[in-house]
Amino acid sequence: ESTRTEKIAAIVFFTITSSF
DSSP states (O other): OOHHHHHHHHHHHHHHHHHH
């Protein structure tokens, strides 16, 4: 459970950071 949530959060965070 936590692994999946953290993985998704990491991807989203990385995508947002890449945008800026």
